[in-house]
Amino acid sequence: xxxxxxxxxxxxxxxxxxxxxxxxxxxxxxxxxxxxxxxxxxxxxxxxxxxxxxxxxxxxxxxxxxxxxxxxxxxxxxxxxxxxxxxxxxxxxxxxxxxxxxxxxxxxxxxxxxxxxxxxxxxxxxxxxxxxxxxxxxxxxxxxxxxxxxxxxxxxxxxxxxxxxxxxxxxxxxxxxxxxxxxxxxxxxxxxxxxxxxxxxxxxxxxxxxxxxxxxxxxxxxxxxxxxxxxxxxxxxxxxxxxxxxxxxxxxxxxxxxxxxxxxxxxxxxxxxxxxxxxxxxxxxxxxxxxxxxxxxxxxxxxxxxxxxxxxxxxxxxxxxxxxxxxxxxxxxx
Numbered sequence: 001x002x003x004x005x006x007x008x009x010x011x012x013x014x015x016x017x018x019x020x021x022x023x024x025x026x027x028x029x030x031x032x033x034x035x036x037x038x039x040x041x042x043x044x045x046x047x048x049x050x051x052x053x054x055x056x057x058x059x060x061x062x063x064x065x066x067x068x069x070x071x072x073x074x075x076x077x078x079x080x081x082x083x084x085x086x087x088x089x090x091x092x093x094x095x096x097x098x099x100x101x102x103x104x105x106x107x108x109x110x111x112x113x114x115x116x117x118x119x120x121x122x123x124x125x126x127x128x129x130x131x132x133x134x135x136x137x138x139x140x141x142x143x144x145x146x147x148x149x150x151x152x153x154x155x156x157x158x159x160x161x162x163x164x165x166x167x168x169x170x171x172x173x174x175x176x177x178x179x180x181x182x183x184x185x186x187x188x189x190x191x192x193x194x195x196x197x198x199x200x201x202x203x204x205x206x207x208x209x210x211x212x213x214x215x216x217x218x219x220x221x222x223x224x225x226x227x228x229x230x231x232x233x234x235x236x237x238x239x240x241x242x243x244x245x246x247x248x249x250x251x252x253x254x255x256x257x258x259x260x261x262x263x264x265x266x267x268x269x270x271x272x273x274x275x276x277x278x279x280x281x282x283x284x285x286x287x288x289x290x291x292x293x294x295x296x297x298x299x300x301x302x303x304x305x306x307x308x309x310x311x312x313x314x315x316x317x318x319x320x321x322x323x324x325x326x327x328x329x330x331x332x333x334x
Contacts, residue, residue: 011100012299018092019294025085030289032081040074082289089286089293097299098137101306105139109284112136112149113177121267121274122191124172128153133177135284137306141313148178148309150283151276173265175279176305178312182273188241189218192254192266195233225251231258253316260315261308275312279305 047066090109098107112133119127136149154169218235221242228251236242245268246254258264265276283305287295312318 011096012296015093015097015299016294016296018096019089019299022085022088022092022293025088026287026289026293029082029085033078033289036074036077036081040070044070085289085293086286090284093286093293093299094284094302097302098306101303102137102139102141102310105137108136108138109134113147113151113179117179117274118151118153118177120269120272121177121276122189122269123193123265123267123274123276124153126155126172128172129156130154130169137309141310142318144181144183144313144318146178146180146309146313148176148312150279151175151177173276173278176277176283176309178273178275178277178309180273180275180312180318182245182268182271183318184245185271186241186244187270188245189237189270190221190242190245190268191218191235192246192268193233193235194258194263194265195229195231223251228252228255231255249317257311257315261311273312273316273318277308 044063044067047070048063090107095107098105113136114133115128115131118124118131118133131151131153133149133151136147138145138147140146152174153172155172156167157170158165158167160166218237219239221234221236221239223229223234223243223246225248228246232254234242234246236245254264254266261277263278267274284302287293287298
């Protein structure tokens, strides 16, 4: 049984043993949460039976108000009951896994990337109405500082019809967001987006891309790499800067990264690389209380996400200077 190519079998066995040791804590938390919701349900039924005879026509409103208060109470108590298990899982299982894949990295589950960092990337121009970030990781890979966290940015929308209006939130971006140092010194802005339209829309896609660049205050840049053009669309404040940043090697690395890890967004702004990798669900969370704490599939998902973020540096060559030296070497050209 193997978790990932770079997570040795002894490490995996240790993680499984640690997960198994948390089973008693998980079952206790599950029992507490069950009792909380049963108590709330019994109380709601009692309010329903009593509200009519005691309050007459106002009984229905009393029942709704009481039910809402009971749900809020149950949610708060459930989170409190589950917190020891969640914290223990992250400390006893997730932290050793982080050190196995990303040695020396610091993981702060309750911290995230500030919204200002997300906005500084210019990848998603609409300022979110809701922004949340958690599970911040900080460290170095090959001497290159790397920070990444889960980010969920949403914008508010209103939908109106003859029955009135309702407010809902649409996701702008949800996934892993990384910040790293770029090995080339320059001043400028280069944005790289996944291109999902040109193959199907042809010239219309090109016109839409040009419009998208103007809306960002940038120009569409065409590069001499057909395989890269099939996968990405590039905007920059200067085509020369874009071609300087997107070397043949980096374009090949971005292609390989995209083919291996899925769609990605990249921005290189004044020497800083921002990378956004969409994800459909929250990562780095313990198994639900209703499932066993021993979940090798979940551990594999954790390890793959961490390896993907390490690949930001290694596969994109951020730890190699323009002239070919390692980032930690003397800094003098060969």
